[in-house]
Amino acid sequence: MAFTASQLLKIQQMATDKWAENRTRADYWAECEVVKAIQAEQTAVLDPLTDPNKTNTVKLIWLNACDVDDDAAGDDCAISGPELSSDSEDYTLDIFRKATFSVKEIQARTDQFTVQEQIARGLLQLDKVMSEYLASQVVAKLEAFRGTNTYTAPVGSAAWSISGSDTEVPADQWDTTLLPKLSLASRKNKFLNPYLISGEALWYVNEEARNNQGNDDGKGDSTRMGGKYFSRKYFDPVKIDEVNAGTIKAYMVDRGAIAMATKTHYGDVPTLVQNPWQQRYRMQSMNLPGVYWEMIYTQACSSSEITHTFQAKVNAGIFLNPTGCTAANTGVLSFVRPAGI
Numbered sequence: 001m002a003f004t005a006s007q008l009l010k011i012q013q014m015a016t017d018k019w020a021e022n023r024t025r026a027d028y029w030a031e032c033e034v035v036k037a038i039q040a041e042q043t044a045v046l047d048p049l050t051d052p053n054k055t056n057t058v059k060l061i062w063l064n065a066c067d068v069d070d071d072a073a074g075d076d077c078a079i080s081g082p083e084l085s086s087d088s089e090d091y092t093l094d095i096f097r098k099a100t101f102s103v104k105e106i107q108a109r110t111d112q113f114t115v116q117e118q119i120a121r122g123l124l125q126l127d128k129v130m131s132e133y134l135a136s137q138v139v140a141k142l143e144a145f146r147g148t149n150t151y152t153a154p155v156g157s158a159a160w161s162i163s164g165s166d167t168e169v170p171a172d173q174w175d176t177t178l179l180p181k182l183s184l185a186s187r188k189n190k191f192l193n194p195y196l197i198s199g200e201a202l203w204y205v206n207e208e209a210r211n212n213q214g215n216d217d218g219k220g221d222s223t224r225m226g227g228k229y230f231s232r233k234y235f236d237p238v239k240i241d242e243v244n245a246g247t248i249k250a251y252m253v254d255r256g257a258i259a260m261a262t263k264t265h266y267g268d269v270p271t272l273v274q275n276p277w278q279q280r281y282r283m284q285s286m287n288l289p290g291v292y293w294e295m296i297y298t299q300a301c302s303s304s305e306i307t308h309t310f311q312a313k314v315n316a317g318i319f320l321n322p323t324g325c326t327a328a329n330t331g332v333l334s335f336v337r338p339a340g341i
Contacts, residue, residue, distance in 0.1 A: 002299035003308070005270040008279060014120040019286045028124040030131035030287040034138045035260070037197050037234035039290065043256035044321065047088065058261045061088040062321050093263055093317040095137055099129045105306040119308065124286065126312040131287040132239065134316065138260070139236075139243035141318040142197070142251050145258065147330035151188035154181045163336070166249065171338045174201070176209055182252060182335070183229035189329060191254040195232035198250035199240030201337040206235065248337040257331025262316040264292045283312065 003011065018024040045061040101122040103115055113121070146165035153159045161168045169178065186194040196202065241248065270281040278298045285291040293312040300307050320330060 002277070003279070003297065005272070005279060005281075008270050008281065008297060011116050011119050012123065012283060014116060015123040016286070018120055019124060024124070028121075028128045028286070030128045030135070031236065031238040032131040032135035032287055033234055033236035034142075034197055034239055035131070035135050035288055037195070037236070037253075038138055038258050038260050038318070039288070040234075041195055041232070041253065041255045042259050044259035044319075046259075046261050055265065056093045056263075056315065057090050058093060058263055058317065059088055059090050060259055060261060060319060062256075062259075089322060091261070091317050091319050093261065093315050095134075095314065095316040095318070097130065097133050098311055098313040099126045099133075100309065100311045101126065102307050102309040105308070106304075115308065119310065122310060123283065123312075126293065126310065127283075127286050130293055130312055130314050131285055131291075134260075134288065134291070134314065135236065135239040136243050137316070138318055139240050141258070141320075142253070142332060142334070143244070145320045145330050145332040146334050147189075147332055148328040149185065149189060149333050150328075151185045154184065157181065160335075166247075166334050166336045168336045168338070174205065174337050176205055178202075178205075179229040185333070186252060186254075189333065191252065191331065193255035194230065194252050195234065195255060196230050196250055196252055197234045197236065197240070199235070199244070199248065200237045201248045201250040201335070202233075203235050203237045206233065246339065248339060249334050250337070252333045252335065254331035257321050258318065259321070260316065260318045262291050262314060264294050264315070266294055270295075270297070 019028065043063070047059040047061055103118045103122065105115055148165065149160075149162065149167045152162060152167065157173060158170045160170070173181070182196070198206075240251075264282040266280045266282045268282060270279040272278075273280055276298065278296050280297075281295050282292040283295045285293060291314075293314055296311045296313070298309050300309070320332075
């Protein structure tokens with residue numbers, strides 16, 4: 001027998017309850033910190049698109065203040081200036097991905113978990129898989145959005161070199177003394193409010209600074225890796241390094257340079273669709289607050305076996321702020337750490 005809308009909601013609540021259990025959560029915790037970083041630093045406003053025909057389109061509103069400039073002083077009684085604008089653009093969502101699982105009722109009769117418990121765990125696994133897929137897409141977009149670094153010669157240090165869109169920093173500079181150099185690089189590149197996203201490149205440095213912050217000889221490292229130069233640092237030592245396939249790097253991103261949008265077409269309460277018979281609804285991600293998966297549930301009977309099938313789908317887009325003041329300054333820079341150090 002197929003599950004009703006109310007029964008589906010109860011199963012979803014069961015998944016939520018299992019997520020709240022520390023022992024269960026560890027099994028379904030997604031490696032997706034890079035997505036959370038973009039979410040935390042996003043400033044673009046997502047405006048619901050009212051045109052029902054544009055099912056794969058969203059409208060993003062970006063603040064543009066690039067026209068403000070200085071000029072010779074004049075008559076204070078007659079002043080004028082460029083109007084700050086909120087530029088909006090329609091974007092086509094180009095990320096489509098799904099994940100699916102099935103549960104058979106007869107098999108569940110000999111299993112220690114009920115059908116509902118198996119489905120609840122399956123929903124948590126869908127969330128993990130989809131969240132990690134989005135994380136891989138964010139890293140790929142960071143690579144695509146890299147701009148040109150204009151500061152490559154910190155005073156008193158060996159010069160950095162440019163390789164394509166990457167800044168290669170010599171091996172001996174990858175310690176806490178790199179932080180003030182990166183901070184100055186952000187100012188030289190006219191980043192207004194930068195933050196760092198790193199894989200393994202800065203992960204050990206950060207951990208060692210935290211571990212030694214109570215030691216007299218470790219306070220300087222702690223200060224440099226603390227909030228003095230970058231008040232926001234995010235670490236995803238799994239997905240960033242996986243996607244970059246052996247190239248160890250850290251990204252500097254200006255706040256608001258990147259926006260991520262997802263779109264669903266269903267509500268929280270399952271809606272019945274006939275031919276084929278399906279229940280369609282949305283499910284909030286446990287790993288990524290504010291992200292919803294489009295859910296489709298269907299049931300089939302064959303050879304005296306009832307099978308329940310669930311599909312999660314994401315419709316998303318990751319976009320670069322088009323209102324940057326210069327084409328080369330995209331708001332994203334990457335710094336490569338040589339391998340084997």
